Each structure stands twice: as C-alpha cells, then as structure tokens.
Amino acid sequence: MVGVVLRNVTKRWGSFTGVHAVDLVIGDREFVVFLGPSGCGKTTTMRMIAGLEDPSDGEILIGDRVVNDLEPKDRDVAMVFQNYGLYPNLTVYENIRFPLKVRRVDASTHDARVRKAAAMVELGDLLHRRPKELSGGQRQRVALARAIVREPAVFLMDEPLSNLDAKLRVSTRAQIKNLQHELKVTTIYVTHDQIEAMTLADRVVVMNKGRFQQVGTPTEIYDRPANTFVAGFIGSPAMNLMDGAVAAGVFEAPGVRVPGLVGYPDGPATLGFRAEDAEVAAGPGGEIAAPVYSIELLGDATLVSVRVGPALVAARAPKTFRAEIGDPVSFRIGAAGCHVFDSASGERIEPAPAMASPGPARADLGSTMPIGATA
C-alpha cells in the first residue's frame, strides 16, 4: 500500500512563495491530477515529490517514509517528462533498460522486463532505434516504458502530452489511463489541460498561485466548484460568471434577473451557470435578455454568447438554432443550475440549510454518485 502524503509543504525562492503550505493525502493506486494555469506551482509540487526540488518547509511521505532528505533515486518513483528526457546516445532498448541497469537489477531479467514494458506501450519493433529517429508520440511512449519497466511505487507525469499534436494526445491519454489501470500504481499527473484532468483523474487538485483551490473528483469540481477560479477554469466553455447582487432570493445584474435563489444572504454576489444548463430562445422572455454578441457552430450544438456588463456569457442551443449577431435572444436558467459565489472572496456560498432549495440537492447528487462509480 503506497500512498503519498503532503504535510504543510511549502516552496519559497527568496521572497517569492511558489507553493503555499499545501496538505494532501493521496491514496494507494489513486490517479491524482494537479491542474492549473502555468506558474501555479503544480510542477513544483510534483518536483518536490520526485526530489528534484527541496521543499522549504513541510513533510513529504511516500508510503510511510518521510522522503524529504532522500535522493530522487531512493524514493522509488518514476517520472515522465514533458520533453521526454530520453538519453540520445542510447537505443530505445537501452533507454528502457537504463533504470534496471543503474539499480543493478538481476541482469538475467532485463530482457524480459524491457520487452514486456515495450509491448505494453506498443513499441515492439522500434527497440533498435535511437530517440532522434522517433516521432514525438513514439518518444513519449519510450519515456512511459522506461517509467513502468521498474514497477515503481509512484508514477509522476509532468505534462506528458503537451508536446504532442491533438489527435495523438487523445490516443496517448487513453493509453496512460489504461496503463494505470493495468499496473495499479499510484499516479500523480500534472497538466494545464482540464480535459486531460477530467478524463484521467480519480481526483483532481485544482491549483492557482501556489494554493490548492479545490480537491475533489472530476464530477465534484465540475458540479460544485469551490470558488470562481475553479468555476472559470473547468469546463469547455468554462462556467459563465456574472457580477450582481442577491436581494430576497433574487439575483439581479444589468439585463439579468434570476429568481428562486432561496436561502442565500442578501448583498453583492457572483452568479455562475454552465452553458449547457441554459435554454436559448429568440426574443425576450428568459432570465437573461440581450442582443447576440457572437454565435459559434460547434456541430453538435450552437454556442450563443451575449454580454452581461463586462462579462461574456454563453449558452448552448440545439444545433439547429440560428440567429444573427445583434438579434435579441434570451437565456432561461433555472435556479437549480445556478452557483452563487461571494463577490469579494470568490468562495462558493451554500444556501442556508433550513430552507429546502433545489441547488444543494442537485450538488449532493453530483458529489456522492461518482465517488461510488470511480472508487
């Protein structure tokens, strides 16, 4: 049973703090994705787990060992790098064999293990090539094979797909997901791509500015974002956010009036809803009424955007929906699809529990069901 525990882990460079005292418990065989924009500290956190950076403060445990003072080689982790990190002077075979060789693993087992690892990532016929003769996708598969050949306690993957083209990214992503399922190894994966995070993770850690914004299953962070940052980062398109005020259960902003928000305190607030939770109709009548700002045909749906104050708000209409820019449209959004955030701190506001409202009931459903489904 090998999990990873971060206790109060901090990284400072001079006066700049890259990672602010983060705590996390990663379970055995769990697939955890660190997600966030570039510079948010996600790679630094992973490199501290690998031992390539020293934490300024706090403790890192792999299994039940505190590894702060251990060299990377003694932590029993394997890492896949964004730029592959293959040894250019060695063949694919020797690249994959390298961890076994330097760790003085019984030489008679090398060949079988290298071939098995290569077969798992479908590299069988490329073993005699050198890295520079391979395409990006093949190189990344060599790096994966090198990581799995030793059967480490923890896999660390630092944006392994970001140098690949879009199509290859999808197939390699599926391969990584399958590999982790087969090998049953605790995996930490860093990415800035929320689709990768949603598709791969058992749990997602959303990071921004060196802090954990939310830790939860993909469904949790999608259905109940903890703050406006997570809401605005997750989803494609991201959640619509409008600044306004709640008064007596009614949210109002220029051109917007959403009633039925029972149990929320009065005062300034940010209202969020997802594009797919809104219905689009021509002409006035819905909670949001405004002229069309842009219309995007996605194939399976039509995305209609309007302006609410400074914010651009989008809704998904059926694929047959057509309108011209400037035509008046209205979005119907039920209170059930709405998320209310504190306008100052950006934190999610839950309605007072005494008053039954459809908002939290839906959110509970979202958070409990997938845990059972993925665990």
Add this chain to the structure above:
Amino acid sequence: MAETKALRAPLGLKLGNAAFLAVWIVVALFPLAWTALMSFKAPVDALSANPLRVIFGPVTWEHYKAVWITHGFYRNFLNSLLITAGVVTISLTVGTLAGYALARARSNLAFWILITALVFRALPHSVLVTGYLPPFLNSRELLMPLWDAPILGWILHLFAPVPPTLYGQPWAIILVLVSINQPFTIWMMRSFFMNVPHELDEAARVDGCTHFGAFWRVIMPVMWPGVITTGLFSFLLAYNDYLVTALLLDAQSQTMVPAISQFLNRDTRASDQIEAIAAAVSITAPLFVLVLVFQRQLVSGLTAGAVKG
C-alpha cells in the same frame, strides 16, 4: 538519391565553382606547401631563384637530422609535449566540472563567477605574464614561509628541501597557461552543457543515478564533441604559445615555438634558415594528425546542437 531540379546547377556555374575552388586551394595551400618543399631541399635548391629547382631539386633529410639531433630539438618537443598535455588535462578537467556546475546553477553567484572569468579572459596575456615574471624569479624566497609553516612545511619538505625556483620550469608554465586558458574553457564547456536539456540529468536521477552518476553516465556521453572541441582549443593555446614560454623559460627548458624563432634569429648560414623551416614543418605535422583523428567530433562540436536530446 536523385538530385532534385532545384539543386541542379547549370554547367557554366559548376565550372565557375570548380575554378574558384581550385584557385582558392592553391592560394591557401601555397605557403604551407612551399615551406614543406623547402625543408627537404639543400640550401642551394631551396633558396634558388628558379622555382623549378625548389620543386624538383633532390630530396634531403639533413635539415631534419640537424634540427632534431644536432640541435636537440627533441628536448623542445618534449617540453612542448609536457606543457601541452598538462594544460589540456587540467583545463579540461576543471572546465568540464565547472562548466557543468555553472550551467546548472541557479544562483547569482554563478553569474558573478562567469563575469569574473570573462574579465580575466579579457586581460592582455602580456599583463598576466609580466605579473608572473618577478614572483617566478624570486619564488624561492616568496615560498619559503610555506616551507617553514608547522604542518604544511613538513609535508612540503617531503617533496623538496627548499622551495623551487619557478622560472625555467616547464611544469610551472602549465599553471600560467591554465590560468590564461581556464576562463575560456569554462565558458565554452558551459555553453555546451547549456545545450543538454535539464530533463536528462533529472530523468537519470529519478531512474536511479546519484547526481554525479547522472553527470558521468548520461551527460558526459553526449558531451564528447564539446570536450574534444574545447580540448583542441586548449591544445592550440598551449602548443602555439610564444609570449609566456619565451618569457618564463630559459634556453634549456624552451618549447618548440620560441625555439624556432631562435633558429631564425641566428641566421649565420643559409642552412640555418632551412633548419628553422624544417623545425616549423615539424611543429605543424602533429596538428594535422590531431585534426584528422578527431575530425568527426570536431565538426559536430563546432556546429552546436549536436548534443541536443
């Protein structure tokens, strides 16, 4: 592979290219070839006004024999060998280790060390040499306190009863040439190491190497072109040095380059001049051998990017 149309040149251009190259080769090679020819001819032929006599005159080895055996040029050769080997070994070892450290360091100190090295590199060699000359002459007195020191002195006494006079010692010249050459080798090795991605060290360390193991097993194998190229430049500096060796060595410990100028300066008989020419050709030969042997690594080292992963 078949030539594409775009690369096919018209016949006229091809001929023009060939003619230009031929002329250029003759111009570039002439002084070298002429020197080599003269060194094998008797003075009457070598210094004749008729070029045909220089080219077709009878071949003789007498000048080489006179230079190497009679005048003891082999001693100069051995001194050059010692100094060159010492300079290349020390400056490559230090340059490789320091270059790697400075390429991977993220502190401000690394930056200031590099700038300091650059300043030393920028000083004219003659400034350094004149600075070295007085202490080299008086080194016996200057170093005496070290020999009188409590523990260090006892250790030093094991090697020599009194401090050495550094003037006229080829091994002491190694230190001077290394100090002149070192900033350059550090900078050059550092830029080669900068081309090796960080991921390589890190992958190796995660895969099971110590930090030094990663350097030795993963980084060095892709660095050989850089090491050989930097080594060649160090070799040339030590091998071709005139200023330092002429000033800090005496007649017995002279290296080849200043020795040749002495041959030329003597200039009493015609055969002395040809002997100087034979000595000059003797100096050039090892350089050719060196470049031919390391040709491949030099090309990939000089056209950077070869070490990229």
